[in-house]
Amino acid sequence: MSDSKKEKIVASVPQKGFFGHPKGLFTLFFTEFWERFSYYGMRAILVFYMYYEVTQGGLGLDEPIALSIMSIYGSLVYMSGIIGGWLADRIFGTSKAVFYGGILIMLGHIALSVPGSIALFFVSMVLIVLGTGLLKPNVSSVVGEIYSEDDNRRDSGFSIFYMGINLGGFTAPLIVGKVGMDVNFHLGFAIAAVGMFIGLLVFMATKKKNLGLAGTFVANPLSSAEKKKYGTIIGLALIIIAILCVTMIPTGLLNFDSFIALVGVLGIVIPTIYFVVMYRSPKTTAVERSRVIAYIPLFIASVMFWAIQEQGSTILALYADKRTQLEFAGITISPAWFQSLNPLFIIFLAPVFAWFWIKLGKRQPTIPQKFSLGLLFAGLSFLVILLPAYFSGADSLVSPLWLVLSYFIVVLGELCLSPVGLSATTKLAPAAFSAQTMSLWFLSNAAAQAINAQLVKFYSAANEMLYFGIIGGVSIVLSIILFIFAPKIQTFMKGIR
Incomplete structure (x- = not known):
């Protein structure tokens, strides 16, 4: 997008009105x-909905399949x-992407709120996946557009925006989790749908007055020739997918296991292609190639970290439901409530970490060293959760404080790795691939969860110590290796610290 368009957008946005920030915020x-x-809210109860028996309002899937x-x-x-990013950049702009994404998400939650078949469940998943892909990256892009590039409020604005993310993540499991688990799953999903509907109302009712032209420009619109080219490619791809589904599903070639395996392969192959293309591109300079090499171990570390952190909504959710004493201090705890711990700890600890890094100044750990700390805390969070079984056996219910401690430790790791990773990505990205490198960073989470789809099959109450011990141990070993090689990785960063 040209500088003149950026200036025009900023000029169209009222620059005061929300805690000293643009009204668009x-x-x-x-x-x-x-x-x-x-x-x-939906995610807090989804895994329980999948494996609870039909008589309990669930789908009755096997636990490993549900996980x-x-x-x-x-x-x-x-x-x-x-x-979602490509469609916004090339076809209809970020504002429309946010609106269309919100519509799809709401429809997905409505589909979940209607008691139905497995087929309806998967329709809802497709709608939510596509909707989130449209909304999530593009709403963040619009935040950037409402500030001029030299506006010193920009970082503060993103911090406030990030607070909104965590406040939503904190409150949802408490409300939707309570209703979904204690009353009815479908009523819980309906509340999630209402939440998205309110978000859409806020967006549509205030965007013209508050956002001005932000999100309305298409950054790199398709030419007429490109429209025909990509239209043909997309049409053929949809036809091929439809043919494969029609032929492979009835024959059993495409089932849960094969689809999970396919996504697992894609989770590894897509990032690999990204790295190869960036490294070999003639647009990438020699210094940038060195930085791409430095980024590879950071990416691998990120995959390992998210493989543990994201099990908070799978293995630890199952642990909360089946292995945890839910009567505590005179109250009955919903197993879905534990999903609120991560955003709650982030809300309180993020400012502390930001202050701590500033306080250390040049004495703070390097980027690879911070990543190694992230892996260390992630591994410790899994070693902590195996201790109750070691002391009391796998048959007895454990104190919920063990889960609280595990979530707390992994958040310490997240604050060492996640914001640092975002910053490192912007610094190490080749100039010609800046946006795509950010997509690559988020693909580390996609790869981690694709790997998790295979890992979670090995979990059971009988081998939980082995499960937590091996994964936690591998993470700690990787953290030590990364720490040892941190100085060497630093040399490949060519001045980036």
Whole structure:
């Protein structure tokens, strides 16, 4: 997008009105708050809905299948962001992408709120995956558009916006989780749908006044020739997918296991292609190639970290439901409530970490060292959760404080790795691939959850110590290796610290 267009957008946005920030931040804050409320509310009860018996209002799927589907779903959500970003950049702009995405998400939750078949369940998943891919990356892009490039409020604005994400993630499991688990799953999903509907209302009612031209320009519109080219490609792809589904599903070639395996392969292959293309591109300079090499171990570390962190909504959710004493201090805890711990800890700890890094200044750890700390905390969070079985056996219910401690430790790792990874990505990305490298960063989460879809099959109460011990141990070993090689990786960064 040209500088003149950027200036025109900023001029169209009222620059004061929301805690000293542009009025548009109000619109985007509450749109994202309700979208995250909708998403995390649904996610808090989804795995329980899948494996609870039909007589309990669930789908009655086997637990390993339910856990694998949950992981694959999370992986596809992150993969779909690539499609959503491309559609916004080339066809209809970020504002329309946010609106269309919200519509699809709401329809997906409505489909979940209607008691039906497995087929209806998968229709809802497709709608939510596509909708989240359209909305999630593009609403963040609009935040960037409402500030001029030299506006010193920009970082603060993104911090406020990030707070909206975590507030939505914190409140949703408490409300949707309570209703879904104690009253009816479908009523819980209906509340999630209402949340997205409120977000859409806020967006549509205030965007013209608050956002001005933000999100309305198509950054790199398709030419007439490209429209024909991509129209043909997309049409053929849809036809091929339809033919494969029609022929392979009845014969049993395409089933849960084969689809999970396919997504797992894509989770590894797509990032690999990204790295090869960036490294070999003539647009990438020698210094940038060196930085791409430095980015590879960071990417692998990120995959390992998210493989543990994202099990908070799968294995640890199952652990909360089946292995945890839910009567505590005179109250009955819903197993879905534990999903609120991650955003709650982030809300309180993120400012502390930001202050701590500033306080250390040049004495703070390097990027690879911070990543190694992230892996260390992730591994420890799994070693902590195996201790109750070691002390009391796998048959007794354990104190919920063990889960709280596990979530707390992994958040320490997340704050060492996640914001640092976002910053490192912007610094290490080749100039010609800046946006695509950010997509690559999010693909580390997609790859992690694709791998998780296979890992979670090995979990059971009988081997939980082995499961947590091996995965936690591998993470700690990788953290030590990364720490040892951090100085060497630093040399490949060519001045980036």
